[in-house]
Amino acid sequence: MRILIVDDERPAREKLRRMLAAEPDISAIEEARDGVEALERLPAFAPDLLLLDIQMPEVSGLDVAASLPTPAPCVVFVTAYDEYALRAFDANAIDYLLKPYDQPRLQRALQRVRERLVQQRLAATVAGTDAQAAAATAQQTAATRPPLPAVTQLLVPERSGTRIVKVEQILWIETADNYVILHTAEGEPLMRQTLAGLLEKLGPRFVRCHRRAAVRLDAIASIANLDKGDGEIMLHDGSRAPLSRQYRAELQARLNCG
CATH class of the missing domain: 2.40.50.1020 (LytTr DNA-binding domain)
Structure with missing residues (x-):
């Protein structure tokens, strides 16, 4: 798993990096100090997951999530403010970590990301080997979940x-x-x-x-x-x-x- 940590506070980035070091399936970690730098790093680094702070100067984490390219990486918001939770999940976030969090809570969020990535890879495999089956699965999924909100x-x-x-x-x-x-x-x-x-x-x-x-x-x-x-x-x-x-x-x- 490739992870981009986006937070304007260096101690917060360092804490996440230390905690992520205990996870065996993480192959690369990079950091961005704000939303602009995060968007600039996306094309070259191609992360599987953004660990994204919400309150940052100039460009917020919610703005970054609304501006991600397609296909977008998974997003887990990491913030000290619980009032953004509803908007975070409206932005299709997988999880919402409220500071201060601990290792078990981070691991639960990472497990949700792993499950999502497995689903995406299975879907890609099916699409490559059996296009008709993939189309049927997509139609069934679309019928049972609301469409992703358009960006504003x-x-x-x-x-x-x-x-x-x-x-x-x-x-x-x-x-x-x-x-x-x-x-x-x-x-x-x-x-x-x-x-x-x-x-x-x-x-x-x-x-x-x-x-x-x-x-x-x-x-x-x-x-x-x-x-x-x-x-x-x-x-x-x-x-x-x-x-x-x-x-x-x-x-x-x-x-x-x-």
């Missing part, structure tokens, strides 16, 4: 700090190499993320309108027809997004449902 904001690292972009501010999205451009009325920040992965996080408010673009449904003012079945989407702020014939039927169906 995105954290975009920039040279001067971190920009917090509310999802309701995003008008449309387009790809740019390994990044996506978030078109908002306040600017066009770049985010290192695939379009497909970001749409999965954003939920049903957004729909793909082009191979390289997606649009927020309630930002659409009208659709103009172009040649060969393509179109152009006019947004309420006056900006425009491309519409290819490949995605036109789905977009119109989603508009009709709304």
